[in-house]
Amino acid sequence: MLDLSLPEFLELSVSDKLPYVGTKAILYAQQFSRTDLDEFNELADTCRKIFKSPAGADFLGRLLPHRICLNFFVQPSSRTFLSFSAAQAILGMKRMSLRDMNISSISKGESLEDSIRTFISYVDLVVMRHFDNHAAATAFWVAGKAHRRVAIGGQEQPVPIVSGGSGTRQHPTQALLDIYTLSKSFEDRGGIDGKKIMLVGDLKRGRTVRSLSYLMKNYDGVQLYFAAPEEYQMNEDILSFLDEHNIPYEKLRSITEGLADVDAVYMTRIQDEWDTVKHDSHPPANSNFVFHRDHLKLMKPNAYLLHPLPKRDEIEVEVDYCDDSRVVYWRQERNGMWMRVAIIATLFDCVDRIRAYDQAHS
Numbered sequence: 001m002l003d004l005s006l007p008e009f010l011e012l013s014v015s016d017k018l019p020y021v022g023t024k025a026i027l028y029a030q031q032f033s034r035t036d037l038d039e040f041n042e043l044a045d046t047c048r049k050i051f052k053s054p055a056g057a058d059f060l061g062r063l064l065p066h067r068i069c070l071n072f073f074v075q076p077s078s079r080t081f082l083s084f085s086a087a088q089a090i091l092g093m094k095r096m097s098l099r100d101m102n103i104s105s106i107s108k109g110e111s112l113e114d115s116i117r118t119f120i121s122y123v124d125l126v127v128m129r130h131f132d133n134h135a136a137a138t139a140f141w142v143a144g145k146a147h148r149r150v151a152i153g154g155q156e157q158p159v160p161i162v163s164g165g166s167g168t169r170q171h172p173t174q175a176l177l178d179i180y181t182l183s184k185s186f187e188d189r190g191g192i193d194g195k196k197i198m199l200v201g202d203l204k205r206g207r208t209v210r211s212l213s214y215l216m217k218n219y220d221g222v223q224l225y226f227a228a229p230e231e232y233q234m235n236e237d238i239l240s241f242l243d244e245h246n247i248p249y250e251k252l253r254s255i256t257e258g259l260a261d262v263d264a265v266y267m268t269r270i271q272d273e274w275d276t277v278k279h280d281s282h283p284p285a286n287s288n289f290v291f292h293r294d295h296l297k298l299m300k301p302n303a304y305l306l307h308p309l310p311k312r313d314e315i316e317v318e319v320d321y322c323d324d325s326r327v328v329y330w331r332q333e334r335n336g337m338w339m340r341v342a343i344i345a346t347l348f349d350c351v352d353r354i355r356a357y358d359q360a361h362s
């Protein structure tokens with residue numbers, strides 16, 4: 001990367017960027033293989049198990065107390081910000097956050113490049129959410145070019161950059177936790193391979209559904225269904241990616257068209273924060289794409305209902321409290337924290353120590 005300018009790097013296609021990104025940062029869902037996903041899932045489970053005992057929680061908390069991280073979130077977030085913060089606390093990291101551009105020197109006109117270069121002078125990890133599609137890639141380039149290095153696993157490396165959502169295109173760690181949730185849901189049915197998954201809502205601007213679609217390249221026999229009003233249907237770039245990877249998909253005009261047949265329903269809200277015309281209130285979901293309590297009766301007994309959250313009116317409130325074990329979006333949130341523990345532990349070369357602790361104490 002040292003030979004590329006920032007514009008040259010940003011102009012590369014994602015597949016051309018991947019060799020530069022390697023495994024030292026998390027920017028794109030496409031960077032992960034099936035082995036990576038299986039290892040993340042297993043590590044998340046292991047950390048979760050270890051944390052159940054006070055001694056295990058102490059062990060995890062002693063892994064990274066010498067590391068400082070910055071959570072740089074200049075777009076609204078509850079669960080990504082909090083679950084990363086909680087994951088960092090579990091691993092004993094020291095944490096700082098910057099969430100409001102108005103109280104940082106960005107408000108004085110400082111460029112993103114200069115801001116990132118400043119941040120990495122002080123911290124060993126940057127987790128970031130930004131409205132710009134290229135923000136995480138820009139931060140990665142700056143970290144690679146800057147002189148500061150952190151020693152991880154005996155190697156001097158650029159400060160790791162983790163995207164917690166970049167523009168409308170990518171939310172890779174959400175996709176990892178979604179895969180973890182789907183894998184756990186289907187663990188008695190052969191995992192995600194061969195499953196039919198329906199994605200519902202604003203698929204055009206939903207970075208979670210886009211990143212999740214990319215990860216489906218790692219599973220055999222998956223079929224995707226895109227249930228969305230025409231104006232929110234999945235973008236051509238994702239459809240081309242699915243074609244390239246021989247992943248069949250079908251567009252649906254309502255939830256009910258696919259409900260009885262699928263193994264998972266993944267709801268999303270209208271992403272109206274990207275609307276160019278601002279409204280006084282959030283637009284209502286199209287009624288063909290609202291999940292009602294009665295829809296649970298149409299779902300297979302072993303199908304699951306997911307949502308990356310936050311949600312609005314696209315799921316009827318009664319579904320939250322209906323005590324149906326197929327409704328897994330609250331578990332999905334909690335899974336996010338454990339997946340983020342696994343992500344950070346992997347970036348900081350803690351995996352062998354965690355496995356050794358688990359083996360010694362099982």
Ligand code: CP
Nearest residue numbers: 077078079080308309
């Ligand atoms: N799923 C998700 O990214 O939620 P937040 O926007 O609350 O972080």
